[in-house]
Amino acid sequence: MSLMITDECINCDVCEPECPNGAISQGDEIYQIDANKCTECVGHFDEPQCQQVCPVDCIPLNPDHVESKEQLMEKYIKLTGVQA
Structure with missing residues (x-):
């Protein structure tokens, strides 16, 4: 599964630079994850960063x-x- 960001997001800006695939970006109100780019960090890390x-x-x-x-x-x- 890809990941998603819920409306509990506080726009703290810490997730976006951690994504090795560039799947996270600022949306209209909160950050969002592009499901086409999200690999849950598979191939990069053992856990989603x-x-x-x-x-x-x-x-x-x-x-x-x-x-x-x-x-x-x-x-x-x-x-x-x-x-891989």
Whole structure:
């Protein structure tokens, strides 16, 4: 699954620079995650970095974008061109 940012977001700006895929950007009111770029940090890190730094724990899995670890790895390879 890709991740999502809920409306509990306080716009603290710490998640955006942590995303290795550039999937996080400022939305109209809160930060948002582009599901096409989010790999839950698969290929980069063992755990999603945005979740690790979020002070309000507002970055859950997105139930609208269910993906397996294999699919996330395929997305990582497509985004980076790096074979794992």
